[in-house]
Amino acid sequence: MTTTTTTAAPGTDQLTPAIRRPKGRFTAARTARYAIALFSLVIVLIPVYVLLVTSFKGPGDATPSRAWALPQLWIADNWIMAWDTLAPAIGRTLQMVIPASIISAFLGSMNGFVLSRWSFRGANVVFTLILFGMFIPYQAVMIPLNQIVLDLGLPNGVPTLILLHVIYGIPITTLIFRNYYESVPHELIEAARMDGAGMLRTYAWVVLPISIPSFVVVLIWQFTSAWNDFLFAVFFSTPNTGPVTVALNNLANGAQLQNYGVSMAGALFASLPTLLVYILLGKYFVGGLMSGSVKG
Amino acid sequence: MKTIKRWGPPVLLLTPSMILLAVFVYGLIAANFATSATDSHTAAQATGAQPTVFVGIQNYLDLLASEAFQHSLKNLLLYTVVFLVGTMLIGFMWAWLLERPMRGEGLFRSVYLFPMAVSFIASGVVWRWLLNSNEGEAALGLNRLFQMVGLDFLQNPWWNNITWGIAAIALPAIWQLSGYVMALFLAGFRGVPEELREAGRMDGASEWQVYRHVIFPQLSPVALSALIIIGHMSLKAFDLIMSISKPSNYQTKVPAVDMYVFKSSFDYANSAAVGAILLIIVAVLVVPYLIHTSRKEASGR
Numbered sequence: 001m002t003t004t005t006t007t008a009a010p011g012t013d014q015l016t017p018a019i020r021r022p023k024g025r026f027t028a029a030r031t032a033r034y035a036i037a038l039f040s041l042v043i044v045l046i047p048v049y050v051l052l053v054t055s056f057k058g059p060g061d062a063t064p065s066r067a068w069a070l071p072q073l074w075i076a077d078n079w080i081m082a083w084d085t086l087a088p089a090i091g092r093t094l095q096m097v098i099p100a101s102i103i104s105a106f107l108g109s110m111n112g113f114v115l116s117r118w119s120f121r122g123a124n125v126v127f128t129l130i131l132f133g134m135f136i137p138y139q140a141v142m143i144p145l146n147q148i149v150l151d152l153g154l155p156n157g158v159p160t161l162i163l164l165h166v167i168y169g170i171p172i173t174t175l176i177f178r179n180y181y182e183s184v185p186h187e188l189i190e191a192a193r194m195d196g197a198g199m200l201r202t203y204a205w206v207v208l209p210i211s212i213p214s215f216v217v218v219l220i221w222q223f224t225s226a227w228n229d230f231l232f233a234v235f236f237s238t239p240n241t242g243p244v245t246v247a248l249n250n251l252a253n254g255a256q257l258q259n260y261g262v263s264m265a266g267a268l269f270a271s272l273p274t275l276l277v278y279i280l281l282g283k284y285f286v287g288g289l290m291s292g293s294v295k296g
Numbered sequence: 297m298k299t300i301k302r303w304g305p306p307v308l309l310l311t312p313s314m315i316l317l318a319v320f321v322y323g324l325i326a327a328n329f330a331t332s333a334t335d336s337h338t339a340a341q342a343t344g345a346q347p348t349v350f351v352g353i354q355n356y357l358d359l360l361a362s363e364a365f366q367h368s369l370k371n372l373l374l375y376t377v378v379f380l381v382g383t384m385l386i387g388f389m390w391a392w393l394l395e396r397p398m399r400g401e402g403l404f405r406s407v408y409l410f411p412m413a414v415s416f417i418a419s420g421v422v423w424r425w426l427l428n429s430n431e432g433e434a435a436l437g438l439n440r441l442f443q444m445v446g447l448d449f450l451q452n453p454w455w456n457n458i459t460w461g462i463a464a465i466a467l468p469a470i471w472q473l474s475g476y477v478m479a480l481f482l483a484g485f486r487g488v489p490e491e492l493r494e495a496g497r498m499d500g501a502s503e504w505q506v507y508r509h510v511i512f513p514q515l516s517p518v519a520l521s522a523l524i525i526i527g528h529m530s531l532k533a534f535d536l537i538m539s540i541s542k543p544s545n546y547q548t549k550v551p552a553v554d555m556y557v558f559k560s561s562f563d564y565a566n567s568a569a570v571g572a573i574l575l576i577i578v579a580v581l582v583v584p585y586l587i588h589t590s591r592k593e594a595s596g597r
Contacts, residue, residue: 037393037404040386044407044471047422050437054425064433067440110309118306126314128590133321135582137532139555140575141320143568144327146559148320167320170313199305228415230535234556245417249539252421260425267418278413282406285413286479 055079055265078261082251085262086269089239089247093227094273096158096243100165101222105215107166108173112214113207115174116181117189118199127178134171138231149236157241161233165226173218180214181207217287224274224285244270325575332356332568339562348565355569364546365554365570371462372550376530378463382470383526384519387477394478395485405482409475416472420539423468427454427540455540461547465536473529477522484518485511524585531578 053068058075066072115127138145145164154160192206230245237243239250248270252263278285332355334348335341341348359365390408394401411419428437431451435443439451454464488511496506534552541548543557551570558567 033393033398036389037398037400040390041404041407044411044475047411047419047426047471050425051422064430064436064440067436068444107313111313114306114309120306124590126310128586129322130313130317131586132579132582133317135528135578135586136321136325137528137552137571137574137578139532139534139552139571140328141324142328142555142571143331143559143564144324145320147327148324167316170317174313200308203309224413228417230415230417230538231532234538235559245415245535248421249417252417252424252539253542260421263421264425267421271414271418274413274415275410278410279406286409 051264051268054260055082055262055268057261078259078265081262082265082269085251086244086247086266089242089244090269090273092158092241093243096161096165097223097226100162100169100226101219103162104166104169104173104222105218107170108175108218109177109208109211109215110203111170111174112177112179112181113203116178130171130174132171133168134175138168142235146235155241157237158243160236161226161229161243164232164236165222165229168232169222169225172221176218176221177211177214180211184210213284213287216281216284220277220281220284223277227274328568328575329572331564332566332572334565336565337563342562342564351565355565356573359566359569359573364549365551367546368549368551368554371548372531372533374460375462375466375469375533375550376527378466379469379473379530379533380523380526382466383474383477384522386470386474387522388481388519390474390478391481391485394482405478408478411472412476414472416468416535417539419468419472420536423471423536424540427464427467429453429456455545455548458547461541462550465533465540465548468536468540469530469533473526477526480518480522480525481515484515488514520585524582527581528578531574531581 050068053070055078056074056076057071058073058077060073061069061071111130115123115130149156149160154163188210189202189206192202197205227243228245229243230249233242233246234249237246239247239254248263248266251266252258333350333352335351335354336348338346340346390404394405398404426437428435428439430436431439431453435451438454442448442450453461455461457464492510492514493506496510497503501509532552533550534556537543537545537548537550537553538556543549543553543560549557551574555567555570555574558564558570
């Protein structure tokens with residue numbers, strides 16, 4: 001293993017600890033560390049290479065022996081075909097994901113606030129019951145859920161999926177907001193109460209404005225998980241009414257003849273929005289991941 | 297009057313969510329158990345055109361006795377073990393690598409974590425190609441890559457192997473979630489106060505001993521969180537299998553896929569029973585953890 005290097009003492013410049021190191025085995029350990037990191041990087045990026053290369057290949061590159069080679073001729077046909085097939089589904093996914101994330105963020109913020117501030121008997125039990133909703137396998141509610149959706153007369157596709165993402169998003173959004181509000185100084189809210197503001201006004205005027213970082217985290221989290229959801233989508237929509245995951249799966253697995261070029265171009269289209277969010281707002285994305293880890 | 301003022305607003309804010317969760321989580325779980333205890337195996341019964349009869353736990357007994365469902369459970373176990381071991385080892389290794397400052401650490405971290413932002417369906421498209429089961433002349437994907445680097449003996453049918461096929465499906469899952477485990481462990485490493493490390497060094501501990509006796513023990517809550525999160529994701533495995541193999545593919549079926557197949561053929565009773573079995577497995581794993589966490593929190597305040 002590669003752990004013989006020493007960490008910089010506190011107070012020294014954390015970013016350049018390697019410079020004053022003695023040579024010798026320390027250097028060997030450092031080299032090993034970089035080698036492992038780089039090797040991992042290459043492995044993780046293999047599927048990206050495959051996706052890009054395959055999606056630009058035409059029929060001339062179809063022989064297995066050229067599987068890993070660059071295209072002889074770079075062709076955009078696959079991309080055009082994938083876009084034509086998936087564009088309507090991407091539009092529907094946006095219609096579904098945007099309202100779903102906004103509504104569940106507000107619900108989560110209200111719940112999180114109440115659960116973090118107003119302690120009542122059994123608050124912990126209520127919280128645990130909410131959290132369990134985050135862990136249940138949705139397979140265990142799917143059959144009766146199907147019945148309820150039928151009874152409500154909700155049309156399959158976007159409207160149903162908005163409702164489901166909102167409801168089953170409540171636990172995680174509540175958790176993220178509660179953890180955030182627990183960390184907010186009590187004095188801030190107490191001050192507002194001293195001024196005679198009731199709970200609702202405290203929430204609207206004091207709590208909401210300071211919640212913006214959490215809103216960003218929750219919106220990103222909900223956006224990503226609703227965008228990437230396949231389970232609800234496959235039960236409650238069809239390739240013609242559903243989000244992009246269902247359309248992509250249909251494109252990739254529905255046809256008799258597998259066209260890898262088109263499905264890989266489609267896979268990139270389907271991933272682009274969440275990838276963009278990750279690249280542009282990575283810090284908040286990671287914030288959501290951390291809050292997902294249920295530690296108080 | 298005073299009580300109403302004290303209780304009114306919190307109740308008002310919480311109520312919509314509580315009702316929704318009570319109905320859509322706990323109500324539906326109960327309804328699901330009820331359906332799983334009937335003989336609703338046909339489309340006519342599913343639509344209510346024909347009556348159903350209460351059969352108790354008969355569906356569960358039949359499922360557990362059937363060779364096909366045992367195969368699903370065995371697959372689920374194998375998948376979970378491979379997925380857990382893979383993500384924990386790789387995630388921990390990456391976190392350890394990046395725990396101390398190094399050049400390019402931001403790039404490494406971002407790349408290791410990026411697959412997390414992609415859906416299983418999208419990554420499944422690529423992994424289906426990588427895990428192509430052709431060998432020799434017709435090989436594509438990883439089998440072809442093995443040939444190219446002279447590791448021909450590593451060629452294998454991947455998910456087409458009836459016993460081990462499901463472990464191949466765990467590879468893309470590991471690819472997607474190791475970065476997540478890394479992020480959890482990195483946060484854990486950062487959470488260890490510098491004074492503790494210093495104290496260890498003052499006592500003459502080597503760098504390895506500081507890790508072994510000071511830092512690693514501090515990481516066990518993080519490791520537990522990671523285990524629970526990855527473990528419960530693994531039990532719900534569905535998307536990747538739907539994307540890489542087909543739902544009708546016997547080699548790689550797991551309970552979540554069975555549930556979908558039963559539902560598609562209007563066998564609601566068995567579908568509900570499989571869902572309930574999954575719920576029980578997840579509950580056995582998660583409920584003690586949730587109780588443990590809420591106790592710890594309650595005592596921490």
